[in-house]
Amino acid sequence: MTPDQYCQDKAAKSGSSFYYSFMFLPSDKRLAITALYAFCREVDDVVDECSDVNVARTTLAWWRGQVAEVYGGKPQHPVATALVPVVKQFNMAQEHLLEIIDGMEMDLDQNQYADFKALQLYCYRVASVVGLLAAGIFGYTDRKTLKYAHDLGIAFQLTNIIRDVGEDARLGRIYLPQDELAQFGVHTRDILNAKESPEFQNLMKFQIERAQQFYFQAFEQLPTVDRKSQRTGIIMAAIYRATLDEVVASGCHVLKERVSLTPLRKLWLAYKTWWQN
Numbered sequence: 001m002t003p004d005q006y007c008q009d010k011a012a013k014s015g016s017s018f019y020y021s022f023m024f025l026p027s028d029k030r031l032a033i034t035a036l037y038a039f040c041r042e043v044d045d046v047v048d049e050c051s052d053v054n055v056a057r058t059t060l061a062w063w064r065g066q067v068a069e070v071y072g073g074k075p076q077h078p079v080a081t082a083l084v085p086v087v088k089q090f091n092m093a094q095e096h097l098l099e100i101i102d103g104m105e106m107d108l109d110q111n112q113y114a115d116f117k118a119l120q121l122y123c124y125r126v127a128s129v130v131g132l133l134a135a136g137i138f139g140y141t142d143r144k145t146l147k148y149a150h151d152l153g154i155a156f157q158l159t160n161i162i163r164d165v166g167e168d169a170r171l172g173r174i175y176l177p178q179d180e181l182a183q184f185g186v187h188t189r190d191i192l193n194a195k196e197s198p199e200f201q202n203l204m205k206f207q208i209e210r211a212q213q214f215y216f217q218a219f220e221q222l223p224t225v226d227r228k229s230q231r232t233g234i235i236m237a238a239i240y241r242a243t244l245d246e247v248v249a250s251g252c253h254v255l256k257e258r259v260s261l262t263p264l265r266k267l268w269l270a271y272k273t274w275w276q277n
Contacts, residue, residue: 003082004031007038010079020263020270021235025138032090032137033232035082040100040130042079047107060105067097090137099129111173112188116210119177120154128153131233138230142223145230151221152237155214159240162207163247166194166255176207194255204252208244215241231277238273239266 069075103125131153
C-alpha cells in the first residue's frame, strides 16, 4: 500500500463529512487534502484511543518529530511520507501542523473550559488551522478568504461540540464553557449524568445560535473571486449546517442521542452544493 493509498483508506474509513467534499477536486488537490485529513485523524486518534495519558503524550511527541522529518528528513509514517510533496507544493507552514498537534494535546491537559475565549483557542488549533491549510490547497487570490476559512473552522468545531455533548460527557469531557453553564443554571453533574432540563435546552439554544453566527460571519467574508475555488469548503459547510439543523429538528436531545446524516444524504448535499456554486 502506497502512502497515498493509506491516506485514502484512513479518510474513507472515518465516515467523516469531509470525505464527501474531496471527490470533486482535481487529483493533486484531492491527494493533498486527503493527506492533511489523514494527518488530523492520526493525531486525533492518539488522544481518543490511548487510555494512558503518558503514552499519548509520548506518541504526540513522536508525531512532532515526524512533522520535522516532513520538512527536512525521511519520515517513517505513511501519512507523514504522503505530506512531503504536499507541504512543498502548497507551501504549508510547519508551525501550522504543529499547532494541530498542540490542539489535540489540549484534550490531555484539560476536560473543561472556563469560558469561550479558552474554548476558542482549542477550536482554532484543531479546526481553524486545518481550515487555513485547506484554503491554501483549494486556492485563493484574496487574503480575506483566510478570514472566511478561520471562522468556518470555528463553526465546524462548534457544530461538533453541540452534536457530541453526550458522547463527550461519557468520556469525561465538557467543552461547553463553564461560565455559560453557570449563566444558564446548568450544573456540570447534570451533563455528566445526561440530565436534560429546560435550562439545558436554553443553554444549547445559545450554543447553536453562536455556531450559526460563525457560519454567517464566515460566508460574509468569503470574496466572490474565490468562491469557486473554495467550493469544497462550501460543500463541507452545507453538510455541517444540515447536521446542525437536524440537531435542532430532533429537539436537541444531544445528551442521549447523536445526530448524524446518512452517507446518501451527504453525497446528495455534496453534489447539490457543487453544482449550485
